Amino acid sequence: xSDVSDVSTxxxxxxxxxxxxxxxxxxxxxxxxxxxLVLSGLPFxxxxxxxxxGQYVMIGAVGxxxxxxxxxxxxxxxxxxxxxxxxxxTSYAVLAGETEQAGSEYIVGLxxxxxxxxxGAVVISALAGFAFAPVAGRLTxxxxxxxxxxxxxxxxxxxxxxxxxxxGAASGRNPEPFSLFGFAFSNEGYLAVLGVPFRAPExxxxxxxxxxxxxxxxxxxxxxxxxxxxxxxxxxxEAAAAVMGVDVLRAKAGAFAVSAAYAGLSGVMVxxxxxxxxxxxxxxxxxxxxxxxxxxxxxxxxxxxxxxGAVVGALIVYGTPQVLTLFADELGLGDTLxxxxxxxxxxxxxxxxxxxxxxxEPGGLAAIxxxxxxxxxxxxxxxPAPATTPRPAPPxxxxx
Amino acid sequence: xxxxxxxxxxxxxxxxxxxxxxxxxxxxxxxxxxxxxDDVSFTVRPGTVHALIGxxxxxxxxxxxxxxxxxxxxxxxVRLGDTVLTGMRPHRLARxxxxxxxxxxxxxQHSTVLDNVMLGRxxxxxxxxxxxxLRLPWVARQERVHARRAAEIxxxxxxxxxxxxxxxxxxxxVAKLVDVARALAVEPRVLLLDEPAAGLNAVETAVMAxxxxxxxxxxxxxxxxxxxxxxxxxxxxxxxxxxxxxxxIADGEPAVVQRDPEVVRAYLGAGDxxxxx
Amino acid sequence: MGRRPIQLGAVTLFSTQLVAxxxxxxxxxxFFVAFRFTDWxxxxxxxxxxxxxxxxxxxxSSRVTATAWLVAGALAAVAVMFIVTQDFSGTGLxxxxxxxxxxxxxxxxxxxxxxxxGAxxxGVIVGLTQALTEVYVSIPFAKVAxxxxxxxxxxxxxxxxxxxxxxxxx
Ligand SMILES: Nc1ncnc2c1ncn2[C@@H]1O[C@H](COP(=O)(O)OP(=O)(O)O)[C@@H](O)[C@H]1O
Ligand SMILES: [Mg+2]
Numbered sequence: 001x002s003d004v005s006d007v008s009t010x011x012x013x014x015x016x017x018x019x020x021x022x023x024x025x026x027x028x029x030x031x032x033x034x035x036x037l038v039l040s041g042l043p044f045x046x047x048x049x050x051x052x053x054g055q056y057v058m059i060g061a062v063g064x065x066x067x068x069x070x071x072x073x074x075x076x077x078x079x080x081x082x083x084x085x086x087x088x089x090t091s092y093a094v095l096a097g098e099t100e101q102a103g104s105e106y107i108v109g110l111x112x113x114x115x116x117x118x119x120g121a122v123v124i125s126a127l128a129g130f131a132f133a134p135v136a137g138r139l140t141x142x143x144x145x146x147x148x149x150x151x152x153x154x155x156x157x158x159x160x161x162x163x164x165x166x167x168g169a170a171s172g173r174n175p176e177p178f179s180l181f182g183f184a185f186s187n188e189g190y191l192a193v194l195g196v197p198f199r200a201p202e203x204x205x206x207x208x209x210x211x212x213x214x215x216x217x218x219x220x221x222x223x224x225x226x227x228x229x230x231x232x233x234x235x236x237x238e239a240a241a242a243v244m245g246v247d248v249l250r251a252k253a254g255a256f257a258v259s260a261a262y263a264g265l266s267g268v269m270v271x272x273x274x275x276x277x278x279x280x281x282x283x284x285x286x287x288x289x290x291x292x293x294x295x296x297x298x299x300x301x302x303x304x305x306x307x308x309g310a311v312v313g314a315l316i317v318y319g320t321p322q323v324l325t326l327f328a329d330e331l332g333l334g335d336t337l338x339x340x341x342x343x344x345x346x347x348x349x350x351x352x353x354x355x356x357x358x359x360x361e362p363g364g365l366a367a368i369x370x371x372x373x374x375x376x377x378x379x380x381x382x383x384p385a386p387a388t389t390p391r392p393a394p395p396x397x398x399x400x
Numbered sequence: 401x402x403x404x405x406x407x408x409x410x411x412x413x414x415x416x417x418x419x420x421x422x423x424x425x426x427x428x429x430x431x432x433x434x435x436x437x438d439d440v441s442f443t444v445r446p447g448t449v450h451a452l453i454g455x456x457x458x459x460x461x462x463x464x465x466x467x468x469x470x471x472x473x474x475x476x477x478v479r480l481g482d483t484v485l486t487g488m489r490p491h492r493l494a495r496x497x498x499x500x501x502x503x504x505x506x507x508x509q510h511s512t513v514l515d516n517v518m519l520g521r522x523x524x525x526x527x528x529x530x531x532x533x534l535r536l537p538w539v540a541r542q543e544r545v546h547a548r549r550a551a552e553i554x555x556x557x558x559x560x561x562x563x564x565x566x567x568x569x570x571x572x573x574v575a576k577l578v579d580v581a582r583a584l585a586v587e588p589r590v591l592l593l594d595e596p597a598a599g600l601n602a603v604e605t606a607v608m609a610x611x612x613x614x615x616x617x618x619x620x621x622x623x624x625x626x627x628x629x630x631x632x633x634x635x636x637x638x639x640x641x642x643x644x645x646x647x648x649i650a651d652g653e654p655a656v657v658q659r660d661p662e663v664v665r666a667y668l669g670a671g672d673x674x675x676x677x
Numbered sequence: 678m679g680r681r682p683i684q685l686g687a688v689t690l691f692s693t694q695l696v697a698x699x700x701x702x703x704x705x706x707x708f709f710v711a712f713r714f715t716d717w718x719x720x721x722x723x724x725x726x727x728x729x730x731x732x733x734x735x736x737x738s739s740r741v742t743a744t745a746w747l748v749a750g751a752l753a754a755v756a757v758m759f760i761v762t763q764d765f766s767g768t769g770l771x772x773x774x775x776x777x778x779x780x781x782x783x784x785x786x787x788x789x790x791x792x793x794x795g796a797x798x799x800g801v802i803v804g805l806t807q808a809l810t811e812v813y814v815s816i817p818f819a820k821v822a823x824x825x826x827x828x829x830x831x832x833x834x835x836x837x838x839x840x841x842x843x844x845x846x847x
Contacts, residue, residue: 134832135828135831135832138831138832138835139831139835140835142786142790143786143790143831143835143836143837146782146783146786146827147786147827147828147831149779149782149824150821150824150825150827150828153820153821153824154821154824154825156820156821157817157818157820157821160817161817161818217533218529218530218533218534219533220533221532221533221534221535222529222530222532222533224532225527225531225532225533225535225539225543226521226522226525226526226527226528226532226539226543227527227528227529227532228532229511229515229518229519229522230519230522232508232511232515233508233519235508236506236507236508236509236511237506237507237508237847239465239470239490239506239847240502240506240507240847241491241519242468242469242470242489242490242491243468243470243490243491243493243494243498243500244491244494244519244520244522244523244582244586245491245493245494245495245520245522245523245586246491246519246522247489247491248491254528254529258529283779289779461846461847465847470847502847503847504847506847
């Protein structure tokens with residue numbers, strides 16, 4: 001043991017140098033860059049159908065990242081995700097849209113620039129999440145889960161009761177297409193890159209890709225920083241977190257707000273993707289409980305707390321129905337299996353996936369990924385493995 | 401921001417002259433049907449090791465919880481210097497320089513040692529979701545400075561070689577030290593240790609004893625210590641308070657308290673005679 | 678089943694509804710008794726209180742858990758049998774019948790998850806809230822009202838009306 005005077009003197013050392021990146025880090029960064037490159041090149045290779053399916057997956061990914069933060073990192077069960085999707089979508093439609101008489105409905109709009117409307121929608125969603133703080137701060141576990149469920153039912157009701165904002169459940173309203181500095185992410189104007197015409201699907205693809213990358217990087221950075229540590233401390237031991245200086249109520253409220261902001265962005269993406277904001281007519285719809293549960297499934301399949309896991313979870317949960325629909329004819333899923341629509345089949349797929357994760361690998365795909373990475377790292381490394389190997393499958397591992 | 405500025409507040413804190421008295425004044429605490437604490441008063445004088453002992457269930461941990469603001473006392477109050485701690489929300493105490501370790505290890509099992517110890521830096525650092533998410537330059541610098549400090553603390557406790565190990569993979573004795581390291585990372589002026597040597601072997605206990613003594617002598621901070629190992633307590637404590645069924649039955653120099661008939665009776669009566677050694 | 682309504686004073690009932698009421702009351706009483714007096718009920722309550730301690734006392738955790746699920750499933754089946762009759766849903770079994778299960782959540786939560794009496798009281802509160810809101814406010818608002826009542830209860834009593842709140846010990 002070193003002498004205690006070390007502690008007081010070493011403190012006066014100058015700022016430590018920035019750590020030099022190691023070979024493993026370079027490989028990892030390279031891998032991500034290659035993936036990004038491939039995704040960027042996709043519109044030149046695949047048709048609009050698959051692109052649209054991919055966009056749907058990205059909608060799921062953004063929402064699932066937000067949910068895995070609040071559930072996996074901060075330990076707060078939220079079933080309210082679908083509600084915040086609705087808040088985000090509606091906010092965007094109202095902020096960006098025009099006031100008009102659409103059919104029988106008088107619809108309000110502020111006519112703001114789409115970028116401003118987007119930011120506004122995300123902020124409003126975050127505030128909605130924050131407003132839930134008095135409840136979130138008091139409840140834990142299943143009580144919090146069911147309490148958050150109340151928001152979904154509230155959203156269902158408000159969606160129908162406020163046609164002025166939502167356009168009503170019968171027809172909904174058309175959101176202003178997103179545009180950036182005069183460039184519209186729609187079919188407006190002719191644009192071709194390398195001979196490939198860039199219409200709405202191609203343009204939205206890049207927009208959504210940008211959203212997803214930003215959402216991903218922000219979450220990853222935050223999880224590795226002070227906020228992430230505070231969240232995990234609250235998740236693992238509330239009293240200890242408080243004693244270490246974490247304002248537990250604020251941390252919980254913050255986690256809810258961040259997750260709601262992600263859901264809000266996801267909701268804006270949904271309206272842009274559908275070209276329509278339409279509140280549900282029944283409890284099971286775009287903003288219904290089924291959506292909350294689908295996001296929950298993504299987070300669980302990916303491994304609670306893991307951000308890449310959430311993305312892969314979205315690929316499974318939202319990708320399956322899209323791909324099945326696209327290839328319904330090739331797969332012989334035409335009209336013959338009327339009861340077994342792609343949606344129903346994918347319900348089974350991710351239902352089974354969730355059960356498998358819970359039974360065999362509570363850490364989800366993230367844990368499996370870590371194990372594979374650990375194996376290959378051990379094989380390439382020359383020095384022997386550490387004497388104490390970490391336990392497998394930590395749910396909600398900090399380094400995702 | 402340099403290490404110096406990052407630690408400026410903390411440096412002032414560990415200055416011997418700046419360590420305030422911790423006064424527990426007439427504290428009472430009741431749970432449904434149980435009186436966990438009854439009119440308990442004692443003072444931890446600056447720069448001393450003060451032991452709080454008593455049979456199991458005497459109310460020692462409850463007393464810690466009252467001091468830390470985790471439990472709200474039904475009577476009395478706790479003061480740190482001129483500041484009344486009672487009624488404050490618990491997270492504010494860290495900033496005032498109260499650090500604490502837990503009887504049952506209260507770490508994030510799946511996070512690394514460094515990550516756990518860094519939690520102690522929470523009130524000494526800044527930054528929220530966006531600044532952390534964007535990894536702004538000042539956040540990265542702050543992170544480096546404080547990670548280095550956390551590493552120093554771990555080195556001081558002899559666990560620097562485990563920084564990147566998840567706590568779940570550590571032997572119990574090491575995890576216990578991580579808990580102490582995290583409490584020290586707060587840069588406390590008053591450090592509360594709840595049974596730091598419980599479950600440690602003889603060698604580890606001796607190391608813990610010298611560590612605690614070093615904290616007092618080199619940093620000049622006060623240590624309030626709950627411990628069952630009488631050898632440890634009598635060896636390092638400057639003062640001892642004894643709780644029995646929530647009441648303070650003795651308070652004084654270790655040698656005097658040890659001979660107090662009521663203390664002897666409390667321990668023998670509780671059937672924990674081996675704890676007396 | 679007979680579609681002739683039965684008149685009980687000012688209250689009109691279909692015979693299915695009457696049967697459901699009686700079956701419900703019988704089951705509730707049976708469970709009250711079972712929870713309190715049978716070994717199985719005591720084992721279940723012990724496990725709910727403290728899983729580890731119960732296991733140390735020789736209670737087979739896996740068996741208790743399995744039977745709990747079994748009973749839960751059976752009770753849901755009883756509920757569904759009544760729900761699918763025309764007198765309740767008007768349409769029989771549909772794809773969204775399982776939405777009704779979500780009415781069970783607020784009931785259990787309002788009462789407190791670890792209390793049988795709480796479940797009954799919660800059920801009554803949910804039923805009354807829904808029925809009164811349907812009559813005096815609007816049918817769409819009824820479901821929200823139930824959840825809002827639940828939120829209010831939870832904010833005031835975070836473990837429900839009859840639930841016991843766990844204080845974290847450190
Ligand atoms: N959160 C709580 N709820 C109810 N009783 C408690 C709680 N915390 C402590 N107690 C009771 O208070 C008494 C003192 O406990 P504690 O302070 O943990 O004792 P010690 O640390 O001295 O062994 C015990 O009887 C214990 O059961
Ligand atoms: Mg104790």
